[in-house]
Amino acid sequence: MTNQKSIAIIGATSAIAHGVAKLYAKENARFALVARNEQNLAVVAQDLHARSASYVSTHVSDLKDPSLHDGIVDYVVGDLGAVDIVILAHGLLKEQADIDHDADATMEIFAVNATSMISLAHRFGCALEKQGSGSLVGLSSVAGERGRRVLYAYGSAKSAVTAFLSGMRGRYLPLGINVLTVLPGPVDTPMTSGRKLPLMASVDEVAIDIKNAIDSRKHVLYTPGFWRIIMAILRAIPEGIFQRAKF
Amino acid sequence: MTTPVSSWGRYPGASHTSSRAPEWKRELIDEVQRHENVLAHGLGRSYGDVCLNDGAAVIRTHRFSHLLSFDRVQGIFRAESGLSIAEMLSVTIPAGWFTPVTPGTKYVTIGGAVANDVHGKNHHKVGTIGCHVRAFELVRSDGSVVLCSPSENTALFRATIGGMGLTGIITWVELQLVPIASRMIEEESIKAKSLEEVVELTEEADADWDYTVSWIDVMATGNSLGKGILLRGRFAQTPDGSLMRPQPKPIVTVPFDGPTWLLSKPTIAMFNALWYNKQLKRSQRRMVDVEPFFYPLDAVGNWNRLYGKRGMLQYQCVIPTDGGVAVMKSIINALQQGRASSFLAVVKKFGSVESPGLMSFPKPGLTLTLDMPNIGKQLFDALDRCDDIVASVGGRVYAAKDARVRGDKFIGMYPHYAEFIQHIDPHFSSSFWRRIHNT
Numbered sequence: 001m002t003n004q005k006s007i008a009i010i011g012a013t014s015a016i017a018h019g020v021a022k023l024y025a026k027e028n029a030r031f032a033l034v035a036r037n038e039q040n041l042a043v044v045a046q047d048l049h050a051r052s053a054s055y056v057s058t059h060v061s062d063l064k065d066p067s068l069h070d071g072i073v074d075y076v077v078g079d080l081g082a083v084d085i086v087i088l089a090h091g092l093l094k095e096q097a098d099i100d101h102d103a104d105a106t107m108e109i110f111a112v113n114a115t116s117m118i119s120l121a122h123r124f125g126c127a128l129e130k131q132g133s134g135s136l137v138g139l140s141s142v143a144g145e146r147g148r149r150v151l152y153a154y155g156s157a158k159s160a161v162t163a164f165l166s167g168m169r170g171r172y173l174p175l176g177i178n179v180l181t182v183l184p185g186p187v188d189t190p191m192t193s194g195r196k197l198p199l200m201a202s203v204d205e206v207a208i209d210i211k212n213a214i215d216s217r218k219h220v221l222y223t224p225g226f227w228r229i230i231m232a233i234l235r236a237i238p239e240g241i242f243q244r245a246k247f
Numbered sequence: 248m249t250t251p252v253s254s255w256g257r258y259p260g261a262s263h264t265s266s267r268a269p270e271w272k273r274e275l276i277d278e279v280q281r282h283e284n285v286l287a288h289g290l291g292r293s294y295g296d297v298c299l300n301d302g303a304a305v306i307r308t309h310r311f312s313h314l315l316s317f318d319r320v321q322g323i324f325r326a327e328s329g330l331s332i333a334e335m336l337s338v339t340i341p342a343g344w345f346t347p348v349t350p351g352t353k354y355v356t357i358g359g360a361v362a363n364d365v366h367g368k369n370h371h372k373v374g375t376i377g378c379h380v381r382a383f384e385l386v387r388s389d390g391s392v393v394l395c396s397p398s399e400n401t402a403l404f405r406a407t408i409g410g411m412g413l414t415g416i417i418t419w420v421e422l423q424l425v426p427i428a429s430r431m432i433e434e435e436s437i438k439a440k441s442l443e444e445v446v447e448l449t450e451e452a453d454a455d456w457d458y459t460v461s462w463i464d465v466m467a468t469g470n471s472l473g474k475g476i477l478l479r480g481r482f483a484q485t486p487d488g489s490l491m492r493p494q495p496k497p498i499v500t501v502p503f504d505g506p507t508w509l510l511s512k513p514t515i516a517m518f519n520a521l522w523y524n525k526q527l528k529r530s531q532r533r534m535v536d537v538e539p540f541f542y543p544l545d546a547v548g549n550w551n552r553l554y555g556k557r558g559m560l561q562y563q564c565v566i567p568t569d570g571g572v573a574v575m576k577s578i579i580n581a582l583q584q585g586r587a588s589s590f591l592a593v594v595k596k597f598g599s600v601e602s603p604g605l606m607s608f609p610k611p612g613l614t615l616t617l618d619m620p621n622i623g624k625q626l627f628d629a630l631d632r633c634d635d636i637v638a639s640v641g642g643r644v645y646a647a648k649d650a651r652v653r654g655d656k657f658i659g660m661y662p663h664y665a666e667f668i669q670h671i672d673p674h675f676s677s678s679f680w681r682r683i684h685n686t
Contacts, residue, residue, distance in 0.1 A: 015270070015310075037271075039271070039272070039273060040271045040273075043271070043272070043313045043315075043327075044313065046313065046314070046315050046316065047313040047314045047315070049316070050314035050315065050316050050317040050325075050326075050338070051314060051317075051338055052338075190268070190269075190270045190310060193267070193268060
């Protein structure tokens with residue numbers, strides 16, 4: 001098949017990233033996958049192969065360490081040549097109550113979800129700029145839309161990512177490079193496992209939304225779509241009321 | 248927090264001490280070793296309590312579902328045990344391969360399919376799914392990882408196929424698929440006025456058709472007892488470009504439990520009569536998609552909730568061929584006397600292809616399957632009488648459907664029981680298995 005897309009996925013063992021990759025594998029895409037856990041990454045690679053991916057390579061790296069990030073970009077560009085899509089999907093979620101008295105754990109959440117994500121977004125942005133085309137996709141969260149006492153470490157990190165990607169989009173728009181910010185609501189994944197969350201979506205439906213948004217070069221995706229409305233309402237609630245309410 | 252886990256019949260209930268859903272093999276193995284008493288739970292489509300482990304732990308396998316390899320030339324497919332047949336088919340059908348055997352729902356995991364040694368409409372030609380397993384990997388609570396196939400570790404291979412999850416946890420399964428040129432099925436449905444005619448038509452059809460099954464009305468009485476419709480089908484032989492078509496998704500989902508009257512005796516009897524009479528001609532031929540042919544009930548998500556909170560019981564037995572019709576009639580009579588009501592019951596003739604599974608359910612003969620709202624003691628009593636009849640002719644009841652058979656009865660039906668129990672993992676158990684040993 002001609003026109004096979006070349007896709008880099010950072011945090012390739014995340015359930016949502018894998019869900020999106022499965023859909024592209026069906027179209028014989030080529031993949032460069034990066035994740036921390038070698039064994040799990042190898043299984044994802046096998047899975048995409050079996051689903052008709054025309055090429056899959058893997059690279060094990062600790063995404064938390066920004067000193068390794070140039071190496072990740074070099075690997076992806078060296079391996080795939082021209083890159084059509086870069087998906088930044090790594091993330092770390094911890095129960096807020098468990099870290100309310102743990103500043104180090106809070107900073108770890110920020111390091112994985114914000115610092116590392118922004119560092120990689122920045123570097124891949126430059127790489128796409130050099131080749132003059134491509135899409136950069138960052139997985140943020142509706143949790144970043146407003147700080148809530150039950151999830152503010154994670155939420156504030158995602159907030160930073162959302163703002164950063166938004167600015168990047170402005171910078172890269174004239175260059176023909178699309179930046180897509182994905183804002184999922186709660187998704188039924190191992191990351192959220194054991195939590196009882198309202199309006200939980202399945203990985204499959206979120207993955208389809210994300211692929212469609214990438215293919216149509218959308219800027220901001222709320223998935224499932226109703227989160228756009230819910231968040232608009234939540235953002236409009238005055239702070240004094242919002243922080244007393246049990247969200 | 249422990250996610251509640253139930254079986255498809257929603258009877259009996261169970262509360263588990265743990266029900267984690269690992270995604271990776273390392274986590275799965277850790278989870279096996281973390282518990283004193285554990286059982287794998289796939290998509291919970293078995294009806295009674297083989298997939299439950301009341302008061303102990305289950306490991307939900309649905310996230311443990313990566314494809315490992317798919318040879319599109321030979322049709323050899325290997326995946327982690329939590330993969331559903333639905334997802335397997337979404338990958339294999341476009342490549343021209345179909346599952347060798349499928350139960351009546353595609354929402355079962357391949358690990359569960361092996362553990363229950365499922366059968367389908369083509370049993371008379373190809374046997375159970377266990378006959379098409381090339382290999383699987385089994386992890387035991389002592390940490391051992393065992394590759395099982397028809398030529399390696401054959402004792403564990405035979406114990407695990409149909410072994411109800413008691414021999415350890417299956418981590419992956421490799422299946423030999425069957426080639427198809429189209430996703431369309433050439434289907435013929437033929438009306439039969441009596442059970443005798445259903446069986447005659449089945450025997451006639453089994454010679455030439457890959458897939459046969461009949462639905463009969465078990466609430467009809469007298470001469471029309473067991474009147475029904477035989478369905479026979481085979482994949483279209485010529486490529487028609489249909490393989491690439493996407494699979495349809497459930498159209499409606501039942502959002503809450505139905506009230507008790509919804510599926511009660513009068514409404515079920517009415518449904519059965521309407522259903523029998525919707526086909527006016529004696530025989531009818533059409534081309535249908537694999538979905539409505541194999542998975543008609545999958546079109547309605549959570550249809551089991553229609554039965555309400557009390558749940559339903561399913562009963563499936565096999566009656567060795569000699570005098571099968573008369574025995575089947577006496578079973579239906581026993582149920583009618585117990586005031587049981589059942590939706591269209593399913594009748595099929597099992598063939599002689601033998602499964603490697605020690606505890607495999609099918610044997611040559613007629614099999615009867617009924618879904619019944621759980622109306623309590625009188626139904627349980629009637630089913631006990633059915634067990635007596637089945638046991639007296641050398642038949643069997645199917646563990647994957649069962650919630651109430653007495654242990655001594657069940658054990659007496661399975662000649663390899665003594666050999667099987669030697670292979671049970673000491674840290675694996677289930678609600679079903681404890682019930683069998685306490686009654």
